[in-house]
Amino acid sequence: MDDLKNAFAQALILSYSYSGNTHRIARQLQALTGADWREIYPRQPYPVPFPELLEQVRREINTGFRPQLLPGAPCPRPYSILLVGSPNWCGTIAPPLAAWLCQNDFSGKTLLPFYSHCGGLAGDLRRDIQTLCPRAEVRPPLAVLQDGGSSLDKTLLQWLWQTIQI
Ligand SMILES: Cc1cc2nc3c(=O)[nH]c(=O)nc-3n(C[C@H](O)[C@H](O)[C@H](O)COP(=O)(O)O)c2cc1C
Numbered sequence: 001m002d003d004l005k006n007a008f009a010q011a012l013i014l015s016y017s018y019s020g021n022t023h024r025i026a027r028q029l030q031a032l033t034g035a036d037w038r039e040i041y042p043r044q045p046y047p048v049p050f051p052e053l054l055e056q057v058r059r060e061i062n063t064g065f066r067p068q069l070l071p072g073a074p075c076p077r078p079y080s081i082l083l084v085g086s087p088n089w090c091g092t093i094a095p096p097l098a099a100w101l102c103q104n105d106f107s108g109k110t111l112l113p114f115y116s117h118c119g120g121l122a123g124d125l126r127r128d129i130q131t132l133c134p135r136a137e138v139r140p141p142l143a144v145l146q147d148g149g150s151s152l153d154k155t156l157l158q159w160l161w162q163t164i165q166i
Helices: 002-007 021-033 050-063 095-102 125-132 149-165
Strands: 011-015 036-039 081-089 110-117 142-145
Touching (some): 002 021, 002 149, 021 036, 021 081, 021 110, 021 149, 050 095, 081 095, 081 125, 095 125, 110 125
Parallel strands (some): 011 081, 081 110, 110 142
């Protein structure tokens, strides 16, 4: 465990979550690594009724819209490793995470993406993040079904160990 904490001593965990699953994963990553954890929020909250939410999300993704974030979104500069989390929305990352990735420079940094999904359209979130952050090294993402259930810690530990051994 100390090896893991040493490996992530200069890491930031950053998560966007709509219904809480991605934040749960982020919280467990924080507990396992001891890394800093920050959340981001869109300035304008997303609608609650699902049909409206889906319509807005589809529109934002199709047009490349980047929502404004609430003040307090962290700067990645002090960190060399960033674990970035989002729900899978329509086969890609949610627009608030895309907005944060677009407004920062990740040159020379390592990005470890993780996402929650419901077993629907998988997409290629690594490619999408690499496109937004061409100067970063983007490692293979961790996909977690919903909130990861009772085996979440095991799943996370396996991924973290694999990731630091690359
Ligand atoms: C607008 C919207 C689009 C979604 N699109 C997908 C998808 O394409 N593929 C998938 O597997 N899950 C999809 N989901 C399910 C979410 O990824 C899943 O419920 C996830 O656990 C939510 O994470 P959160 O609680 O952190 O927001 C979608 C959910 C919503 C609300």
